[in-house]
Every structure is written in C-alpha cells, then in structure tokens.
Amino acid sequence: MPNLSELKQEKLRRLKFERYRDYEPTGIGEKFISTIGNGKHFISMFSAANGVGKTCVGANIMAHMLFPCGSKWFDYPLFNKWEFPKRARIITDPTTITSTIIPELRAWFPEGRYKTDKKGKNYDYYWTTDTGWQFEIMSYDQDPKEFESATIGLVWLDEPPPESVYKATVARMRRGGVMYITATPLTGSAWMYDHILANKDNQAGYRTYIEADVESACKTHGVRGFLEHKNIERMIAEYSEDEKQARVYGKFQHLIGLVFKQWDRKMHTLRPFNINNQEYCVYEMLDPHPRNPDAVLWVAVDRNLQKFVIDELYLKCEGGTEELAQRIKQKAEQYRVVRRLADPSAFIEDQHTGKSLATRLSHYGLHYLQATKARTNADRRIADALNYQKRGDELIVSPEVYIFDTCQRTIFEFEHYRWDEWTGKVRDKKDAKQKPIDKDDHMIENLGRCLIQEPRFEAVAIENGLDNRYDNSGVIGSVDDPYE
Structure with missing residues (x-):
C-alpha cells in the first residue's frame, strides 16, 4: 500500500503529466459531455459564447475518449466502451491549429502516450496513441476531396465548418461513430442553424445541440464557473449589440436583424x-x-x-x-x-x-x-x-x-x-x-x-x-x- 509521500508524488505527477484526469467541467460543459457520452446522438453541437471554455471541453472529450481513466465526469457508455473505428479527425480554422488546438491537446493529453508526425505539414498533423487510436488535424481551407479518404469514427469540428467539409466528413463515417462541434456561431454559420438547430428531422438524424451563454462560466452565476462576474461585464460592454448574439449568448449571429x-x-x-x-x-x-x-x-x-x-x-x-x-x-x-x-x-x-x-x-x-x-x-x-x-x-x-x-x-x-x-x-x-x-x-x-x-x-x-x-x-x- 503506497504511503502518504508516494501518494503526494503520484498526485504531482498526474498534475504535471496527466492533467486530464483532474479536469472538472462547468455545469453546461458537463451537460455536453453527457450528451456525447450517452451515445444517443450522431451529431452534437456546443453553441457557445466566447470565453466559456468550449475548446477546453472539446480537447478533454478527445483526451478521455482516447485515454480512458475512469473520471466521474466521463463515466458514460461511449467513453467506457468505444465500438466504432479508432480513427479520429480534428478539423478547424487554419489560424487556430497551431495557436489553439495543438497547445490545448498537449496541455491535456497524458505525456509519453502519443506520438506526432508532421507528414509534410508545418505542424503536428498525424497523431497516434498507445491505446490504438490515430487521428489527423485538418483545416477548413483544404480541398473537400481531401476529407474523403479514410473511414473515421470520431470527429471534432472546432468552430463552424463550411458545409462542403461537413458533408464530406460525414460521408467517411459509414461504419458509425460520433461527431461533435464546438463553435461560437458567427457569420457564415447560417447553414448549420438550418441543418442542426432548426431541422425538423433532427430526431431521425440523431442531431442535437446545447447553447452556452457566457454566464454559464461565471463563478457567481454558473456551475463550477471560472470567470469573475466583473470581468464578464467589462467584456460584454465592449461588444456591439450585433456581436452579443454569438459572443455573449452563444446564439447564431445570422439571426441578427430578425x-x-x-x-x-x-x-x-x-x-x-x-x-x-x-x-x-x-x-x-x-x-x-x-x-x-x-x-x-x-x-x-x-x-x-x-x-x-x-x-x-x-x-x-x-x-x-x-x-x-x-x-x-x-x-x-x-x-x-x-x-x-x-x-x-x-x-x-x-x-x-x-x-x-x-x-x-x-x-x-x-x-x-x-x-x-x-x-x-x-x-x-x-x-x-x-x-x-x-x-x-x-x-x-x-x-x-x-x-x-x-x-x-x-x-x-x-x-x-x-x-x-x-x-x-x-x-x-x-x-x-x-x-x-x-x-x-x-x-x-x-x-x-x-x-x-x-x-x-x-x-x-x-x-x-x-x-x-x-x-x-x-x-x-x-x-x-x-x-x-
């Protein structure tokens, strides 16, 4: 049985090399995780305001799917027993790959349990894990034909994708799987509203969505929030009325002007x-x-x-x-x-x-x-x-x-x-x-x-x-x- 000193050392090691084990989502983040983990939906969207930690949620969903560790926040069927191809794909705006996505993955993935390969790109494009997973990080400016190669089981779309990329990616999930989207729905996302939020066939298409306003991450008004309310108020004061729709309330900006x-x-x-x-x-x-x-x-x-x-x-x-x-x-x-x-x-x-x-x-x-x-x-x-x-x-x-x-x-x-x-x-x-x-x-x-x-x-x-x-x-x- 480990002594107190050994337990402290293990805790420090986990905090440094396996941070994902101690991740605690906000209340609305927990709801999104459970939506995906229950495995009842094919497409799940997290329509979130700026600053609520949507990319952090997305990275941790990926981490706990690839490296199950028994966290109570991820104790759901899909995280406990993955039954689809262990081939994943992360797709995002080209400007956020190196500035946001890769740093977020490295911050939460357990150190020493994955390898990366640039494959001719200027960033870590191809990733493999010691749990048998492989995935690539692609960008929305790539030709849609590039998304029509491998059969995949897990997809994370960060920010609103072009419709052509979305459709090409869905076509690669012929053996089943899960796609989740984390996005602040700014200009150019109208098609997503019609297809995911307003679609009368959502039940048949196994699509769902969750909206998260900035107050969901507030220490005072949210559940397990991390933002000071005074800082939220200062941030909101700098947004125009048009910007508030998406950046504050997590709602689709194309609805501005209704x-x-x-x-x-x-x-x-x-x-x-x-x-x-x-x-x-x-x-x-x-x-x-x-x-x-x-x-x-x-x-x-x-x-x-x-x-x-x-x-x-x-x-x-x-x-x-x-x-x-x-x-x-x-x-x-x-x-x-x-x-x-x-x-x-x-x-x-x-x-x-x-x-x-x-x-x-x-x-x-x-x-x-x-x-x-x-x-x-x-x-x-x-x-x-x-x-x-x-x-x-x-x-x-x-x-x-x-x-x-x-x-x-x-x-x-x-x-x-x-x-x-x-x-x-x-x-x-x-x-x-x-x-x-x-x-x-x-x-x-x-x-x-x-x-x-x-x-x-x-x-x-x-x-x-x-x-x-x-x-x-x-x-x-x-x-x-x-x-x-």
Whole structure:
C-alpha cells in the first residue's frame, strides 16, 4: 500500500503529466459531455459564447475518449466502451491549429502516450496513441476531396465548418461513430442553424445541440464557473449589440436583424393537439403567387382568444386552380373554418377572362374576403402576439400565439424574416432601413392578416343537430360573412 509521500508524488505527477484526469467541467460543459457520452446522438453541437471554455471541453472529450481513466465526469457508455473505428479527425480554422488546438491537446493529453508526425505539414498533423487510436488535424481551407479518404469514427469540428467539409466528413463515417462541434456561431454559420438547430428531422438524424451563454462560466452565476462576474461585464460592454448574439449568448449571429426578436422556438412552438369544433374556430389565409409556391395558413382561436397556428400549405400547384382548391379543401375539412382571407392580388381580374383567382376558387366552394395590405401594422401585431414575460423559470405572461411544430414553413420564416440593411461603407452613413427584406415572408403575411383583424371565437350554434350557418364540414360556403 503506497504511503502518504508516494501518494503526494503520484498526485504531482498526474498534475504535471496527466492533467486530464483532474479536469472538472462547468455545469453546461458537463451537460455536453453527457450528451456525447450517452451515445444517443450522431451529431452534437456546443453553441457557445466566447470565453466559456468550449475548446477546453472539446480537447478533454478527445483526451478521455482516447485515454480512458475512469473520471466521474466521463463515466458514460461511449467513453467506457468505444465500438466504432479508432480513427479520429480534428478539423478547424487554419489560424487556430497551431495557436489553439495543438497547445490545448498537449496541455491535456497524458505525456509519453502519443506520438506526432508532421507528414509534410508545418505542424503536428498525424497523431497516434498507445491505446490504438490515430487521428489527423485538418483545416477548413483544404480541398473537400481531401476529407474523403479514410473511414473515421470520431470527429471534432472546432468552430463552424463550411458545409462542403461537413458533408464530406460525414460521408467517411459509414461504419458509425460520433461527431461533435464546438463553435461560437458567427457569420457564415447560417447553414448549420438550418441543418442542426432548426431541422425538423433532427430526431431521425440523431442531431442535437446545447447553447452556452457566457454566464454559464461565471463563478457567481454558473456551475463550477471560472470567470469573475466583473470581468464578464467589462467584456460584454465592449461588444456591439450585433456581436452579443454569438459572443455573449452563444446564439447564431445570422439571426441578427430578425424582425421578430421575441421569437423563441422553445417558447412559441407546441406539439399538435386535437382541434375540435366545439372549442376552436379556425381562420384560413391565402397568399397566392404566380411563380413562388402558394401559401395557405390555418389559425385556430379558442374561447379565451388564444391563437394557434395549426396547419399550413406551401406548394406550387402544377394543376392550376383546381389542384389548389383540392389541396386547400383536404386540409380545411379537418377544421371548423369560419372565415377565409386572401391577399388583394387574388382579387385582380385577368384581362382576358375577366375573372380573378378568388372568383375561380369560389366555383369550388372556397369563398374569400379581401385581406389588408397594411404590412407594417400587421408585423407590429405579430410582435405583440409573440410577447411573453418570465420571472426566472416561471412564465408570468404567456404568448398570445403558438405555432404547431409541424408548421415548418412558418417556423422557418420566423427564423429568417429579417430587416433590409445597407451594405458596405454606406451603412455607417445611413439611418437603418425601415422595411424588411421581401423574402421568406409568405406565412408571416398570412398570420399578420389574421391577427390584425382581431379574430374572435365563433361558437357553434346548434339547431337540429347542426349549425345552420355551416355545411356538414363546418366550413362556410356561400353563406354570408358571419361578421356582417
């Protein structure tokens, strides 16, 4: 049995040569480690603010995967028993390979248990370990074809990768494995947001993400934090409002300039539930286009005037008006539609036939009223409906409108509908533009037109078992507008 002196010597040796054994992650770092270690996800992203130690977390995940030591922070199935190819790859920006990645690896890897080879590079490119692992450190400026060679099982992407590099790397993981990304999502990372954070197929694709703001590393407000709060405040004070999105909150910077800054996917989306005719009435909005897909939105209203975006249709109907009408009716027959509104363009008469789209749709039993073009007021009304208040984790005031998480086009537009901006040097000489970019806004227009008219709940009036204003489907046909 070792004596006290020997134990102290061993402790000193470990502190000097095997620092990774004593690594303690922050609370949010621990959550990311457990996400990877449980082995339930193929792609895991750590979207982190500057200064929270994301590269340190990444290096320690690599160290404990390659050199298991029984640390309680890494006591998870994937760290305890690796079942994929022992071939790894680290990919990062070329400027950080020698300045950040390699020094971080050397700081945490156990000394004497790995070898490196430059392989013609100006840095330690190829690494092997005494546990049978091998990996290379590559950069994002390499040709995508260079990433399509070996079969690999473990990948660490440090900072947002180009999409071409990401896809080429995923293709090399045909025998299974794990990819993790540590990044402060600055400019150029929009594709990652759509693919990893906003992807409706994340569950099927085994993708997940964790966001870490700078306070997660605070000694006062974080768990096992290491930053003084006063230093965090000084750092934040030097960032512009645009920079804070990514550098302070760990959120994607491409979301800067969104019209609806109140939007929060976790707050405003719900899993679908049954919309019955007794407790909900439904409003239908149409935004037709000659070239872009036609957009139709269904909004349910309950007795408390709570609104729910429950369904959508976004497609280009090759079969013309008849197909559009059929598709709309297939959706609408599920609900008790009490009013239909359409963009004013639907009421413009064709100079040859003398008929408008609204007229043609009426022949199929779809009768629309002309909606407003008051776009600014409509956007303001949406912003009001999104507002909510929280006190800590308690929701004090809930949003007026929720969106079913199956309405992917609507969600996409909330996360891409941005203000138009001046570019280049002109930007510093002009006041901000007052109009959004006229793109990715079709469902937004529909929702605004619904909310601006202050939709009411219309109860079912029972007479002889049926509401005499409705047909059997509960959809207004040729009857008069119930609001008149």
